Amino acid sequence: MRILSICTVVKFVVRRRHFNYYPSLFVKDAKYYKSRNPPDLTQCASKLWMGTNISLKMFLAANYGVETFSHAANRLLNRCVTHAGGPLGGRLVRAYEYAEQFHMFTHDHFCFNPFEEFDERMETVIFYINNIHRVDNTEVRKLIQQRYPQILDIKGKKSPEIRVIEYDPEIKKKIGGVEFTFTKALMKPFQKEG
Secondary structure, eight states: OOOOOOOSOOEEEETTEEEEOOHHHHHHHHHHHHHSSSOOHHHHHHHHHHHHHHHHHHHHHHHHOEEEOSHHHHHHHHHHHHHTOGGGHHHHHHHHHHHHHHHHHHTTSOOOSSTTHHHHHHHHHHHHHHHGGGSOHHHHHHHHHHHOTTGGGOTTOOOTTTOEEEOOTTOOEEETTEEEEOOHHHHGGGOOOO
């Protein structure tokens, strides 16, 4: 399977085989690579980074119809999500910073010292992946409207600053020959009732 850049891909169709990606699968893979003998920490860090981004992107797509296309856009919108996190907020802020460190680690731009930090930070990132959907989405919407009012008013046009577009989950798109769709069943855990 060809590796694509991280995006809100939930269902891949590649050579007539289907791959459903849930954030929990990335957590499972990260734990698998960590438990190997010897541990494959690069793959573990990569899975943690991808799981963090997929869970953030699914949260944004499910609640606001927003799809991000860059690391900078994720970072900007993550600030709104984590600062509206209430009692979870501080831990979520730290967890996203750690996820970015794992991303840098996969590209040899960061080293954990002492190395025990890897395990501690891994648990914090897993907490982010498992709990981002608990953030109050009305507070997130208020923060997004205050800080970046252009995001929720784009109506399908690209924003050159942060490259965010309004996303219609019913439309199938093709990127590099790979078709992806959102299914409502996969998005359900990320949508808030009411």
